[in-house]
Amino acid sequence: MSDEILAFKMQLKPGVVAAYKQRHDELWPELAEALRSAGIHDYSIFLDESTRSLFAVLKRRPGYPFEQLPLQPVMRRWWDYMAPLMEVEPDNQPKQWALPSVFHFAG
Template identity: 45%
Template sequence: MIRKAFVMKVFGDCHEEYKRRHDEIWPEMVEMLKEYGARDYSIFLDPTTNRLFAYLVVEDEERWSKSAETEVCRRWWTYMKDVMETNEDHSPVVLELKEVFHLE
């Protein structure tokens, strides 16, 4: 299993909407995430900076990377583009973090 962490940014006036959309995440999105090996996925918000901290465990890096090519992922990105910073293809602007410590 591979632990991954990254940060993204939600717009300051969209905190509640971002949470609402995730509270109502599409079943097909959940299914796809699990199919591509995501486990133990959490997103945390720092409301003072609008930063989102995401943590998940994936089974295989290559398999996980292919999740971005799915139709449901692309639809989700388009759905979320009005509440967070995104790239031209509507994917979220992501800064991957390097693990420097882990305690089991």
């Protein structure tokens, strides 16, 4: 079984790019472990500075409890910590817009 690749967009609020980057530069070790335990082994977030849109791409291994990640207390704390910086749902989960794949090159 091959990795699943997920891509999605999120949105920053004005004036928070530096804080967003700093918080991710200082990612909590317990959150990193929760991501690994959910099968995530490659996760990148890119910024379009002109729109403050974030573009995330993650790779996850099948057979891990990825669906349980939003229920983890550390994930909930992270969302609460990040909520002042981003557009969020009522439970502080970042609003996410799925990005369908339209091209992939594997050379």
